Amino acid sequence: MHIPVQKKVRLGFFIACTVVIAASICSYLVTKKLLDNAKWMNHTIEVSKRLEVITRQLKDAESAIRGYNITKDTSFLEPSMQKRSIKIEEQYLILRRVTADNPQQQLHLDTLKSLLDKKYRQLMEGEQQKTSLQKDTSAVQQGEKSMSKIERKVQDMMLIEEAHLHQKSELYDFFSAIWVPVIFISSLVAILIGIYSYITLTREFRLQLHIETRLKSYQRNLQQNILLLNKSNEELEQFAYVASHDLQEPLRKISTFSDRLQLKYGEQLPPEASQMLDRMVSAVSRMRVLINDLLLFSRAGRITPESITPVDMDTLLQEVISDLEVSLQEHNASVTAGPLPVIEGSATSFHQLFQNILANAIKFAHPDRQLVINITSQVLKGKELENLINENRAEDTFCRIYIEDNGIGFDPVYAERIFQLFQRLHGMSEYSGTGIGLAICKKIVDSHHGQIMAYGDPGKGAAFVVILPLTQTQQNDSN
Structure with missing residues (x-):
């Protein structure tokens, strides 16, 4: 069954559009997942960075307190515990804002806040402590316990971030795995459709050129036939006019002689001859009418x-x-x-x-x-x-x-x-x-x-x- 070229082009266009749309959707999803993965990676890095700053500042503060308690050198207390706590508070507020869309992390931050407050009190007490070595040892042990709790809480928060990042990475890996075959297949299909369309359109173009060539040939032949037909019509009209004009002369002679015959010898002719003569005159009259009508017909419609x-x-x-x-x-x-x-x-x-x-x-x-x-x-x-x-x-x-x-x-x-x-x-x-x-x-x-x-x-x-x-x-x- 022959399928028209228009239907082939429409079908190819529909398939190409479908392939392009599918590839576009897949690319969009992969790009979206890539952006989400990058977003979560930046989010995880941001959370990790803030937690690391909090932990480092706490450790620095604790080391400064220990150095002061051992050497009684006030230079270890610069900057003061209050200034250090302000910086820690700033990092904590940034964490609050960064993890605002994660209720689980918010709960961990609440716990971390209480631990930080407790640790802050310990640091303040250590800064003002002037007791014996036994009490100093006890304060160190309590500080280590408090710091261990804070580190565990920080570790819990990092595990949550890593879990989210791992989940996003798995989705990205899945879409990445199907993206390459889809793009390859869609590109291959588009190339095949392009080649097929080129071949089809080239064939149609050649066919159109052939048809146009044949049409021009037919038009030339038609023009020649029209010229020949017009010439033939002119010759026929001229022939009809000449024929009708030339036929009028013998008819006039027949009519004239029959009239003279009737006038001169009409009484002498037998009845049968007179009847035949009347028929001849009637036939001549009809012949004259027919010739005149033919002449009119040849001239009619000439505009x-x-x-x-x-x-x-x-x-x-x-x-x-x-x-x-x-x-x-x-x-x-x-x-x-x-x-x-x-x-x-x-x-x-x-x-x-x-x-x-x-x-x-x-x-x-x-x-x-x-x-x-x-x-x-x-x-x-x-x-x-x-x-x-x-x-x-x-x-x-x-x-x-x-x-x-x-x-x-x-x-x-x-x-x-x-x-x-x-x-x-x-x-x-x-x-x-x-x-x-x-x-x-x-x-x-x-x-x-x-x-x-x-x-x-x-x-x-x-x-x-x-x-x-x-x-x-x-x-x-x-x-």
Whole structure:
């Protein structure tokens, strides 16, 4: 099964994004754990440093007291025990602040505080002591015991910090262990996706170049075919004009000679010969009508930019009705027309369009009732025409013209056939005509980038719908 390139690119982009997100999350977690581990390491170092300072200062103070008691040299008491205790208190307060988020350490600090207070009293007593050697020995022993308790408490606090640090280190080691494989795998996947995307896009680019080359070739061939077709159409139009013009001459001669024959020898001809001569004159008349209609068809729909002008359809329709006044009176027909807009196009072609449609309605009038022709119109956007117009013309403005009559109508199965050349739904003996009139109408509408449709109801009437754009400039530019 062939997967479109767009889906492949989307899938690759999704996988790459997933890999990048996963790698980013893993990197974030590892970095976070690394920062936490560094934070706890700094925290442990800070606690250890403060405890070490407290212990060292206590030992220094105790040594100073012993030296003083042995030598009675007051220089050992500088700085004084009060100043030393202030420094110890400062370190203790820093410890309080550093371990504020650890309730267990806070409890140890409470105990340490009581031990420090006790030790401070001992130091103060030692500073002021002037007793015997026995009492001095007793004070030393008590000081050592007190110092041992403080050291144990300090050791307990250090064990807690080390335990926390060890726990953080284990998590860091775990994330570090999975971080390297994840980054390696994600990088490998990203590289593979990049290589695959490059190959796919290169292949698609080459395919597009090939398609563009073929399209340019087709366009050149199409342009050549269009030029050949236009040339062929011009030659056919010229041939039709010349043929129709050249055929007129022998027809005129046949008509002239048949007229002279009837005038000069008409009374002498037997009835059968007179009948044959009448048939020949009728055939010549039909041939002349057919040639004229073919000439009209060859010229119909030939539009040049110079021939396109704004046409007042109301005025044009009145002119057509005036031209058909005699035929309308003969059939006692009435024409009702609503307001029509101004439409750009060829006035001559529009005149021929309406004249052929109205003449067609008059010709196929119902013999048992008065002929009534109704003409109405609507101005609509292309998107409102129910898929009758291309999507690129959806915003263009069109006029939809209805021409309805109550004539004999026709079977709906012939709705498309009646616009074909030489197509007749009735015999020559029933209705005259060459079957070219509606073909001319379709050619005119097509040349104006519109549409024409027919709807019939046998015995009830017919309706012709003509759709024309209000302006021709946009249509010509788009085609």
